[in-house]
Amino acid sequence: MLDRHFKLSEHNTSVKTEVIAGITTFLTMAYIIFVNPSILSEAGMDYGAVFVATCLAAAIGCLIMGLWANYPIAQAPGMGLNAFFTYGVVLGMGYSWEAALGAVFFSGFCFFLLSVFKVREWIIHSIPLSLRLGIAAGIGLFLAMIALKNAGIVVSNPATYVALGDLSEPAAIYALLGFFVITAMAYLKITGAVMIGILGITVLAIVLGHNEYGGLMSMPPSMAPTFMAMDLMGALDIAMLSVIFAFLFVDLFDTSGTLVGVAHKGGLLDKDGKLPRLNRAMMADSGASMAGAALGTSTTTSYIESTAGIAAGGRTGLTAVVVAGLFLISLFFAPLAGSIPAYATAGALLYVAVLMAGSLAHANWDDPTDAAPVLIAALAMPLTFSIAEGIALGFISYAAIKTLSGRFRDLNPAVVVLAILFVLKFLFLD
Numbered sequence: 001m002l003d004r005h006f007k008l009s010e011h012n013t014s015v016k017t018e019v020i021a022g023i024t025t026f027l028t029m030a031y032i033i034f035v036n037p038s039i040l041s042e043a044g045m046d047y048g049a050v051f052v053a054t055c056l057a058a059a060i061g062c063l064i065m066g067l068w069a070n071y072p073i074a075q076a077p078g079m080g081l082n083a084f085f086t087y088g089v090v091l092g093m094g095y096s097w098e099a100a101l102g103a104v105f106f107s108g109f110c111f112f113l114l115s116v117f118k119v120r121e122w123i124i125h126s127i128p129l130s131l132r133l134g135i136a137a138g139i140g141l142f143l144a145m146i147a148l149k150n151a152g153i154v155v156s157n158p159a160t161y162v163a164l165g166d167l168s169e170p171a172a173i174y175a176l177l178g179f180f181v182i183t184a185m186a187y188l189k190i191t192g193a194v195m196i197g198i199l200g201i202t203v204l205a206i207v208l209g210h211n212e213y214g215g216l217m218s219m220p221p222s223m224a225p226t227f228m229a230m231d232l233m234g235a236l237d238i239a240m241l242s243v244i245f246a247f248l249f250v251d252l253f254d255t256s257g258t259l260v261g262v263a264h265k266g267g268l269l270d271k272d273g274k275l276p277r278l279n280r281a282m283m284a285d286s287g288a289s290m291a292g293a294a295l296g297t298s299t300t301t302s303y304i305e306s307t308a309g310i311a312a313g314g315r316t317g318l319t320a321v322v323v324a325g326l327f328l329i330s331l332f333f334a335p336l337a338g339s340i341p342a343y344a345t346a347g348a349l350l351y352v353a354v355l356m357a358g359s360l361a362h363a364n365w366d367d368p369t370d371a372a373p374v375l376i377a378a379l380a381m382p383l384t385f386s387i388a389e390g391i392a393l394g395f396i397s398y399a400a401i402k403t404l405s406g407r408f409r410d411l412n413p414a415v416v417v418l419a420i421l422f423v424l425k426f427l428f429l430d
Contacts, residue, residue: 002318006070011315018072021314022322025074027192028305029323031348032058032076033330034198034340039082039146040298043090043097048221051337053295055220059327061288061300066320069280072309073262074323075288078301079352080139081250083146084387085298089243092385095234100243101226101293102235107247108289108299114252115282123252126414130370131394132253133359134377138390139250140356145382147349150342151175170210171343174201178347186351191308194348201344215335226296242425246388251301255285258302266310369405373398392422 003009008018037050054077061075089100114123148154152171157163165172182197190196205211235244259282262268263275270276281302288300309319360378364370377394381387399419402410 005067006316006318008316008318013313013315015318017313018316018318019322021072021309021312021319023326024191024312025072025303025306025309025314025319026323026326027195028308029074029076029303030192030326030330031194031198031345032079033327033333034195034337035079035345035348036077036082036297037337038340038342038345039086040097043086043100045097045296046221046225047338048334049223049226049296051334052220052223052331053226053292053297055327055331056223056295057288057292057297057300059324060291061284062320062324062327064284064287065281065302066317066324068317069277069284070317071259071263071268071277071281072266072314072316072319073259073281073306074303074309074320075285075300076303076327077292077297078251078254078299078303079349080143080254080356080387081247081301082298083143083349084139084246084250087146088386088388093239093243095237095240095243096231098229098231099234099237099240100298101230101296102232103240103244104247104299105230105232105290105293106235107244107251108286108293110244110248111251111286111289112283115279115286118279123414126412127253128370128398128410128415130363130374131377131398131415132257133363134374134394135250135253135381135387135391136359137357137374138378138381138394139387140353140359141378142353142381142385142387142390143349143356144353145385147175147179147346147353150349151346152343170205171341171346174205174210174341175343175346175350177201177204178344179350180347182347182351183354194351197351198340198344198348201347202340205341205344206339211339211341214339217332218335220331221334223295228294229296230293242388242392242422246391247299249391250387251285251289251299255282255302258304258306261304262302262306262310265307266315268315369401369407369410372401392425395419396422 036054037047040050041047058076065071065073085100089095090097152165152169154162155165178197178201182193185193206213292300363374373394376397377390380393381390395418399415
């Protein structure tokens with residue numbers, strides 16, 4: 001039955017290989033179980049409820065991806081988008097977390113429609129590569145700023161805006177140690193480096209008396225505080241349109257890039273270099289985002305960590321189904337998740353930031369009309385503490401610089417329209 005549904009023989013794999021691949025993928029991305037509740041709880045959401053929503057949203061996304069799209073690609077609430085949810089939309093713009101969940105739902109719904117009507121390719125091809133690189137790097141720098149702030153390594157200063165914190169404080173020491181350990185283990189290709197680093201710092205802090213142990217296992221916490229709590233009407237505020245667009249835009253390109261990258265590594269592309277059943281994979285992602293918003297978590301997206309499972313031999317959706325099962329088992333480890341301090345996840349955030357900022361290496365620095373928008377988009381996100389503002393400034397700068405340079409051929413209607421809309425937003429809505 002498994003062979004017929006997942007086409008194991010056709011992909012030269014076996015149940016054993018797929019199970020091992022699923023376990024490998026899960027270990028590389030399980031850190032989200034600890035990091036996501038830590039970030040969203042700062043927006044005022046119940047930690048336990050977000051923990052359950054994170055596990056369930058990931059499981060739903062993986063099951064749809066595995067059973068329907070038949071790809072070994074795992075899904076979970078995305079890094080960067082969860083930080084934007086808390087620090088940009090709720091704490092920065094002053095919206096309630098319920099309205100922010102509504103924005104996540106609408107972005108997932110828009111993503112679903114784009115997949116159904118097959119206009120996704122047109123949008124992806126309309127956005128210049130330089131802007132995509134700048135936005136990816138900006139999200140990484142945004143995460144780095146949050147990590148350094150949470151660890152007390154960077155603090156506010158009335159004269160210089162930011163300054164170096166007290167590095168003798170335990171939180172700063174633990175965060176830096178965690179970052180160093182995770183980075184070293186990743187270099188050594190140790191599976192689950194991020195999760196091992198988070199748990200290792202947590203245990204060390206407990207042993208040294210800087211953290212309290214809350215237990216290992218229990219029944220899952222109640223979902224009541226976040227279940228179906230999204231405020232759809234609040235998300236329709238006109239000023240929230242840029243937020244919905246930011247959630248949609250980042251998820252669209254993150255998912256597209258991840259799907260193609262993982263499929264290429266696993267030899268899953270067809271003879272024309274395209275991904276079969278791409279619409280199914282996209283709808284799995286959008287469906288998981290809508291389900292996640294209803295459960296009480298930020299945007300769910302495909303994880304590049306799925307390449308770890310590909311490297312272990314995973315070639316079919318059975319790998320994703322195994323990941324889904326492990327996320328469901330994780331529901332019973334809520335006390336352990338509650339014992340993870342913010343400084344233990346700060347090191348992980350900083351490491352993820354390094355990976356995302358690496359996209360800057362692919363920018364065309366020899367062409368200032370490409371390089372300048374990349375830098376503006378990348379720097380604007382951490383400095384304005386908003387992914388949405390970084391995207392807006394990136395589009396505006398790209399359109400303005402290309403126009404003034406006479407490079408009209410580099411512009412297309414989508415970029416021009418979006419740039420104009422962002423200018424109007426800054427002039428009349430801010």
